[in-house]
C-alpha cells in the first residue's frame with residue numbers, strides 16, 4: 512500500500528521510505544515539480560506515513576489514522592490551499608495551530624500547496640517556525656518553482672525534486688489503474704510528457720481526441736493542397752490560450768512521427784501509434800528534409816503563442832508555411 516499508484520518518483524519514494532523506516536523525518540520538506548506531476552498525492556502519502564500507527568511499511572493505508580487521511584478528515588494533517596496568494600495571516604494561523612500538541616496520535620503535519628504564493632512577509636513568518644519547529648511537527652511545502660522562495664527557507668528544508676516519469680511508467684499506470692488498452696495507453700502516455708496529471712487530463716478530455724482528429728485531417732488536406740478547407744478547419748481549433756499548446760504539440764508529434772518513420776522505418780517510437788497507416792502513407796510523400804523544415808515552422812509558431820499574437824492568424828500562417836514547404 513505504501514506509496515502505491517505514484518508514477519515515476521522511484522528515487523524520491525525510496526528516500527521517503529528510508530526516512531520513515533528509520534524514524535528520521537525532517538521538520539520540513541520542500542517538494543518541487545511541475546504542475547500535474549503528483550506533488551499533492553505524494554505529500555498526502557508522506558503525511559499519512561508520518562502519522563500512520565503501523566509498525567512497518569508506512570503508510571499502511573488501513574489503520575484508523577491512514578483511513579482518516581484518505582478521507583481528508585485527519586485532525587493532525589492540515590492543508591493550506593490558496594490559489595493566488597498566501598498571506599501572513601494564514602501563516603500566523605498555522606503558527607498558532609502548530610503550537611497545540613497533537614491530540615490524535617503523536618504527530619502533526621502541515622502541507623502548504625503553492626508555497627510560491629506566500630508573500631515575502633508570509634515567508635519570513637514561516638521562517639521563524641522552520642527555525643524552531645515543535646518536535647512533533649512536519650511542514651511539507653509544495654511548489655512549481657522553488658527559486659521563488661527565500662533561500663533561507665529552501666536551506667531549512669529537505670528538498671525533494673519530482674521529475675517527469677518515463678513514458679512506459681505512465682502507460683503502465685493507465686493500463687493497470689485506468690483500464691486502457693495497450694495502444695490507447697501508449698498514445699496518451701506519449702502526449703503526457705511524463706506528467707501523470709497531464710495524461711489524466713488528456714484521457715478525460717474528449718476535446719483532445721477531437722482536436723487530434725481535426726489536426727490529422729488537416730495534415731491530409733495540407734498534402735492535398737486545399738487551402739480553403741484548411742482555413743475553415745482552423746476555426747475549429749481556435750480556443751483559449753491555455754489549451755492552444757496542445758494544438759501545436761499534436762502537430763509537432765505528427766511530423767516528428769513522420770520523420771522518425773521515414774528515417775528508421777520502425778514503429779516503436781511513434782507517438783500516434785494508433786494512426787500508423789496514415790503516418791506510413793504521409794511518410795512516403797514527405798521527405799526528411801521537408802519534415803524537419805515543417806517541425807521548425809511549428810516550433811516557431813508555438814513560441815509565438817507566448818506573446819500576444821492573434822491565435823487564429825498565427826495558426827493560419829503556420830499552415831500556409833507548411834503548405835509551401837510541402838509544395839516544393
Ligand SMILES: [Zn+2]
Nearest residue numbers: 563571574577
Ligand atoms: Zn496506517
